[in-house]
Amino acid sequence: MHHFYNRPEALVSELLEGLAMSANVTLSDHRDARIVMRSDWQPDREGRQQVALISGGGSGHEPAHAGFVGQGMLTAAVAGDVFASPGVEAILAGIRACCGEAGCLLIIKNYTGDRLNFGLAAERAREEGFRVATVIVADDVALPDAPQPRGLAGTLLVHKMAGYRAERGDDLDTVHQAAIDMAAQVRSMGMALSSATLPGQEASSRKTPELGLGIHNEPGVRQVTPESADDAVDQVLKALGRPDNGPWVVLINNLGGCAPQEMQILTRACLERLGRDNVALMTGPAPLMTSLDMHGFSITLAPADEATLEALKAPVQAPHWPTPQTVHDIKTFSPRFSQQPPAGEGQYDNARSQLITRLATTLRDSEKALDELDAKVGDGDAGATVAAGARAVLKALDENQLSTGENARLASELGHLFATAMGGSSGVLLSILMTSAAQQLEDVADWPSALQAGVERMQHYGGAQQGDRTMLDALIPAIEAMAAGQDLEAAARAARSGADKTATLRKASAGRSSLVPEQALDGVVDPGAEAVARLFEALAGDDDSR
Incomplete structure (x- = not known):
């Protein structure tokens, strides 16, 4: 079919x-x-x-x-x-x-x-x-x-x-x-890359671009070799006589098989070459007079006298007539991008800087091990992604670009850093975690509660839940342990237990592992959860972590 x-x-x-x-x-x-x-x-x-x-x-x-x-x-x-x-x-x-x-x-x-x-x-x-x-x-x-x-x-x-x-x-x-x-x-000219396929018949063997086709599948006047959409429009307008003494009304017609993207690009080329000031009114681009699925387009021109413009602008109730549009120069505006907040302008805490250095170094040095895990269940770049974020953190510390003495400012700075330094969805998710946590830390200096709020936002946007073989399987138990008043060693044990449990989960509902056959997941720890477990083990001071 x-x-x-x-x-x-x-x-x-x-x-x-x-x-x-x-x-x-x-x-x-x-x-x-x-x-x-x-x-x-x-x-x-x-x-x-x-x-x-x-x-x-x-x-x-x-x-x-x-x-x-x-x-x-x-x-x-x-x-x-x-x-x-x-x-x-x-x-x-x-x-x-x-x-x-x-x-x-x-x-x-x-x-x-x-x-x-x-x-x-x-x-x-x-x-x-x-x-x-x-x-x-x-x-x-x-x-x-x-x-x-x-x-x-x-x-x-x-x-x-x-x-x-x-x-x-x-x-x-x-x-x-x-x-x-x-x-x-009125005068019209068309070009097609292939002819139409008649219902119930095999596709036509005519696949050579042709200029000057009719709409009944008859061959064009001559075969052509347009090198681009711009060149195709140039050839059609040349065949129309290279009109430059407008203004004109223009009808841009899809012969049936052109994608909307192609038609917009052809329209741009047509208006640029005719000159936008030389086009008083444009109808289309749209399939108006097609030839089944012919992969082609046609351009129709007529002088834009007062009577013609009046007639074309009059409203109709025909179901497929597009409202003609006036043509104008491209209007632009300057979007406002997020401005990187001044980094490192907050207070500095030497002990916390050393701690963050240890955590980032642990993740950087885990690149190969995490990549090997990811190669079994994903595309083999989880370690590289995590290491890229870790190196960015280490660089920021070296350049005094992290406000390690202020909770909310530090979380916000880390959020911006992860969004720009880490590729894929992991960087975005960690940025959501830290950005949301920063908002909570503005009011209360309670990292476990702030991280729990960040995890909720991660789940809201990312769609993953605990048990879906993601970093959340280690992150949620660890944060819950801290929120319950347990020490960092208990949090590290919870993270490790959650990560190891992912090796027994044969069905993933989120992330790249969800696209992998169940048997390939058996016995393999999720690389994101493994990274979180290593992070908490380093946080607890267990430098002998796996």
Whole structure:
């Protein structure tokens, strides 16, 4: 399965049903006439005063055309099979359903099937007494000498112009002329990296980038080799005539297979090259006139005269028409980053400095042993991470950058140090621990209570609990022992017991060990818990710790 389709023969009916379930449209109930019409439209009511607009063609170009049915745009769309024009009877049925005394305008893309079928339907409708006008859109400039250029995404600008004129109550002749004028001004060009995949068929073998494609999977005018998104846009704009005498309205269309990221980058390139001051209004980037999953884009330009801007800015209720945007220079602001608090400006305590030196040295010298443990249950860098934090602490002590005589200031300084010196989640978690503890120490010089508050915040953000094979399995018992009034030796024993117990835990619910098979965890002490156990053993003065 390469696409989320059901049966290929049901594709058109099902996609229209999907639209009708959420949009303010109604569907014809006959498979031979796939007509999507405004739910609020009645030919003997709205159609008496307002010109009806009908477009359509082969399916596979969604959201065109059914997605643009709504107040301010199309009255109805008639859908054929994939890349195939709807039949004359279906189009004629659409005219009968929509056309009132004000008449109707058929907007036709310049493909032979569409011209013939919509044309014959118009002639037969006139024969039945309907007032019908037609406009043919031929905005493709890929073949400048072609006698019949194709109709591409520029058709949508004709929809919008005609829809605006019809909505304000202009008569059929006026709406018709406005559509003709817009069709004469629009020009489009596309490029694709690969062709479309037809439903139920294997992926196309055409994988070479092509310039000047149609929307029915026909080959481009020539093969190209764009080196970047910028280069691709350069080539498309060059084929459009390198317009520099704007201002322009621009429509940037996703042909179906481009990711949103690609479309934004292509938009940036387009606006930079046209000149932001040279673009009065932009529609897209969005999938508007697609070609199934074709990995490509197209750019449509039209002069930004007053009438065009007025029409494009008018609001619509069509479900898939994006609101056009004005273009402007990039606006920037200067973010405020955290300022490192003045370090080492607090009081100094020699005995505590020596203690911290011993603790940091213990962890630095444990790098190899912790890495070996982590290699069995993680990615083998736990020791390096812990050692990086320890070296940062030792360096700060050497440079008198730690206020070892003030509890809250010291905890805050260590929090900032761990966040910047240690990689991965361990540094962030330890920074949360110390930063939260610093807030508690502002009020009470009680390290066990402050550390307990810090552990709570670690658990809140990190999601780990005791028993999940993390550093908490050693840290929580040790802090609880101190909070209960026990001495440091008891805290060290609690930390060691908690760390050793992790070797019996075969299921991890947090950290990298949670991604390791259970059998690989059996008998292996968690490296984070081991680091905490060694820290408390050094704190208790047991220099012979493992």
